[in-house]
Amino acid sequence: MKIDLWLVFVAVSLLPAISPGPGVMLAISNTLRFGRNATLASAAGNAVGLVVIGYAVALGFGALMATSALAFTVLKFVGAAYLIYLGLKILWDKSSFQIHDTVPAKRKKPVKLFLEALLVSVTNPKAILVITALFPQFMQAEGFSLLETTILSFTYALLCFANHAVIAFAGDHMRRFLTSANRIRWVRRVTGGLFVGFGAALASASR
Template identity: 40%
Template sequence: MHLYLLFLAMAAATVLSPGPGVVMTITNALRFGLRGTIGGILGIAFGALFVAATSATSLGVLLATSVLAFTVLKFMGAAYLVYLGVRLWRAPEFKLTGEPAHEASFRKRFIEGLSLQLSNPKAIFFFLSVFPQFIDPERNYLTQFTTLVITYAFLVVIIHSIYATFSSRAKVWLTSDRGGRAIRRTSGVTLIIFGTILAAAKQ
């Protein structure tokens, strides 16, 4: 599969970057504990599958036959990653609270995560502009599409689970300005780097 390792790295950086989903996972971990994050994480992962299916499928043939379409989407994707990185670097500190709350149901957390992902511009733009460029037009489209989408959803589960575990063990640090700033700036720099790499990629 064309540049699969690069896709893996870019997808991981996108999922890892602080956004609505990450904030929700961390907040749920601080409020409900590790078990209270499972429903939300699975909701976000399932939402990613839905967004991918509705956003990227129709672009496969276009990108395989049009150099112009590939070039335009490539630079749109690169510009978006750089923009997201700069915005993260310059954004105000996250204000995460660690106030205890009653345990919420799995169903409620799942719906919350699903709804959030379906309206998350980061995921939508990733599947519209970045994702299709890793499809090799000379190989089976459905196989590649399924593999990449499942990879992305798997990364969502793994990375958000790491966030949840880390949050429950580093509650004091995460709720501090220093902790939020460190996560935000590291993710910002990573996205800028991958945006630059994407801009230089060839079809």
């Protein structure tokens, strides 16, 4: 792939990479609840999921999603159910955003955070459809090209990882905001509600 074409791809990919969505909300939630390292673990899971989607789209999964109502419906309801589950879990857990001495009190294993973000990523039809629409515009080879698919997939995944990393390193500033019980309560409600809202929107989405 020519460097000038790759630079155009990077420029075009920036907006979808940083736009709010389930992955970004998960990064913010993990930053506030568990800290920087937890968010970096989930960011890695999200990035791996995007690479998987990139290869799957290049191999024809994107076309299947675009043409098969059953495949799209199954995937969107799996993703929607998981997002709603995450939202309700935050809403029910009143200690979700409690901060003690600027260090999160509760911990999750990095592997669990990684897998959680990976599942959110690969079951998000929005990500699949964005990649399906974006990648073919920058692929010059006929049919499947391992090199082009690798470049595009890893580039897009790294852009998303960088966005989540910025959120992770801004965690100290965000946690300073959570100095009152009232703020914690509202952040928990808004975050949980957004996850439920994303899940409901995904469940009602059409191709």
